[in-house]
Amino acid sequence: MSKQPVWTDTSNTIHSLVATASAKLSATSETAVLDAEVLLCHCLNKTRSFLRAWPEHQPGPQQIAQFQLLVNQRAQGTPVAYLTGQREFWSRNFKVNPDVLIPRPDTELLIELSLSLLPADQPCKIIDLGTGSGIIAVTLAAERPLAQVFASDLSSAALDVARYNAQQLKAGNLCFVHSNWFKNIEETDFDLVVSNPPYIADNDPHLTIGDVRFEPDSALISPNNGLQDIHQLAEQARLHLKDNGQLLVEHGYNQQSEVQAIFHEFGYQQVNTHADLSGNPRVTSGIWKPL
Incomplete structure (x- = not known):
């Protein structure tokens, strides 16, 4: 069984969470930054524009824990769409x-x-x-x-x-x-x-x-x-x-x-x-x- 990625970041801002997650996903995903942003948006129930507007925002502990869990699952290959439960098609979310x-x-x-x-x-x-x-x-x-x-x-x-x-x-x-x-x-x-x-x-x-x-x-x-x-x-x-x-x-x-x-x-x-x-x-x- 492969080891779960270890999270060492402690600042817990949006910027640092995305950076840490992207680094972890870069070995297994060609879209590491996008994957990290989409998963964090899902946990925060926010858009990607929110991440860019508020990079120093600190999510709550439960949101961070959920995000870390999803990133670990993505690092093992689980598709982002299955982790978020949705995917856009023809400008509609399915x-x-x-x-x-x-x-x-x-x-x-x-x-x-x-x-x-x-x-x-x-x-x-x-x-x-x-x-x-x-x-x-x-x-x-x-x-x-x-x-x-x-x-x-x-x-x-x-x-x-x-x-x-x-x-x-x-x-x-x-x-x-x-x-x-x-x-x-x-x-x-x-x-x-x-x-x-x-x-x-x-x-x-x-x-x-x-x-x-x-x-x-x-x-x-x-x-x-x-x-x-x-x-x-x-x-x-x-x-x-x-x-x-x-x-x-x-x-x-x-x-x-x-x-x-x-x-x-x-x-x-x-x-x-x-x-x-x-x-x-x-x-x-x-x-x-x-x-």
């Missing part, structure tokens, strides 16, 4: 815990593309498969209040998190379904099927580093080199999309050709892959037009 993936900026591309396809002044029907914490479904429901949005997940624990987020963010135009992809979905005629499914191969070395070590394997790993769930989604979505409905799927940066081939295999048209902010192929789209 509850997260180890039952769900941590929201990532790459997934905001799914939102951008979805909103570009769905006029704000028209009703539509959307389903988010493998919703996890609900970041996609809740965001689309909030941004398109005329839409009827469905969200499904195989994990009951994940659905509980998604329901909580929908309630907290006042997204009332949502229906949650416990389902393995489309298995329990009776609805059809969707304008949009969207998903961030598992797409990592079980032997991918990235699974042994960083935050993914703590995230649920069921939301990360897919058989057949990470492509089995995408294959199943593309096959089943045809039965639930309306004519000219769209399928949007997030995938790995190195899976563009394979995912496009899957879409073509099942007859989708106008298949395109879209790059994320880093320029990596991240989302593939296709239109369903039955012959």
